[in-house]
Amino acid sequence: MMNREELIKKWLDNNLNTEEQKAFKLLEDYNNLTKMDASLKGFKAPKFSVEKSYRTLKPQLKPEQSSSKKWLKPLLRIAAVVAIALSVYIYTSNLDTEINTFVAEQNTIALPDNSTVELNANSSLSFNENSWADNREVKLNGEAFFKVAKGQQFDVITSSGTVTVLGTQFNVKERESYFEVTCYEGLVGVTHNNKTITLKPGQTFAFIDGKLLANEKENAVQPNWLHGESSFKSVALKHVITEIKNQYNVSINVEDIDTSRLFTGSFTHNNLDLALKSVTIPLNLSYSKSGQSILLKRE
Template sequence: MEKYSTYQTEDFLRDDSFINWVLDPEGENNQEWTKWMNSSAAKKEAARKAVDIIRTFDFKKETVSAEFYNNLKQRIDNTIAREQAIPLQPKRFTGGWMKAAAVITALLIGGLVLYYVRKPAYTYISTPYAAIKTVWLPDSSEVVLNANSSIRFNRKRTNGKREVWLTGEAFFKVRHIDKAGTAQPFAVYASDAVIEVLGTEFNVKAINNTTGVLLQQGKVRFSIPASNATTIMQPNEYCQFSTGQGKISTRVANPVLFTSWLDHKYRFEKATVQNVCETLKEYFGFDFIIERPVLKTQVISGTLELQNLETTLFVLHELLHTTIVATNKQVVIK
């Protein structure tokens, strides 16, 4: 993965492995990309731009047509043209080089076609930073995606199954469906966890190998297949599993603390400044740097409006009584 540290935005937009990861973060062989994106901030800037660009394409996988791929190639080429910051010096190419370039382009497009043809008929929907989107699933269940999150699902259910794969955070309102007197199952796959549902409302957040579920109404089964761990959740319970912890922890919680983002705000109650900054980083996409170590463990309570970064940082400044400076995708708290 070291070579990617020198990539520019246009390089990522032409990299099959990177595109596959953006479209299917939980897919096989994609974990290395997740680890790489969580490494040094200096490496991520060009990749982050490419992620936002790819997500705007709003991929739908039900059909595969020449028009789709022509449109994809045209949009990527147009985007790359806009991203070019330094004009290149004119170079002369021989006919042989032009033929080679044509062959490489044909192989690339052919590979993309093969990839999409062999993939199941999934629909991918994602949100950029600082945005929230409501999605209606084929069964009329409602999903509200928080910022920097994505889901995929198969519009053509097989064997009566309703399944959703989540990366990031989302709130679900699952429609209860009976067929021949039997309730049809609904499952959410988030990181290592599986949340099985029967008509309920709940919040799921799966980030950095930690999955947390807040149940607002109904009943769900929260399980970790790899660890043979499972629990039945009741309303107002919060369950969390992290790879490092290795077990499911359960406690009674205030639902508002986990669902306030639906109203474009974050409400914190006795949260450390470090945790607050990590939450804001996921929403806005800025890296938060806390210069004073003692400030990281300071506990605060309050509500941060998510209208824009400037408003949020002003309120945070009032809560912390400290200087906050935002520049170049970084927020420095002094």
């Protein structure tokens, strides 16, 4: 069980999962913490120095009078509380909002400018709401479909490259050795390895396993994963296996199989056996299940 300090820290980072959120609400000072957080969001205090304030008050203090000692300590305590509150406010106002999805989970996110993001399974998205008016920027790890409201430049930053638009619809997938951007509406700029290309509707940029793949025309108006299906065009089996694990809570092992073999096809997100058959049959493979563990093998 996570202790109180760890729960509060994750709460300040906006990073509590469902179970941790329940535990946080059971804390004795939960109401006080949430009230303080709500107050601090609208709190803008001038710069305050305990030491400077004390030097200003010191000439007026009369050490020989015991009454001065009675209110000096409370005064310093109040000053310390204000300083701590100001520090917490500055800290929380600079925090990014982070949204995470688990295996087999998707989430719809509304950004401050009414842009929307559909976050695919096992992915994360972060942005800073306080600086959003001047800097429309999100960080993505995983896969997401964006509908961007028209306005100033909008950047999606990944470890593989940056996607830049003004207002459009596009999909970004960034996983291990896999970076793919598809434009569905408007124009999309993709910066990768210090080079920038522009995608028109239906065009895709794909850099997979260190290779730039041919740009094939995409006729769909949205990615298939939004409708419960993952699709691939000449993609190595290892990436297909990774996506199955993202959509189902299973582990997958391979037995004497070349996972660099290319797969073209799709699998459903709501039926594990059907998904496995959709992938294994075209490649002349078979599978066996033991609990949440799956073994892929040759026929």
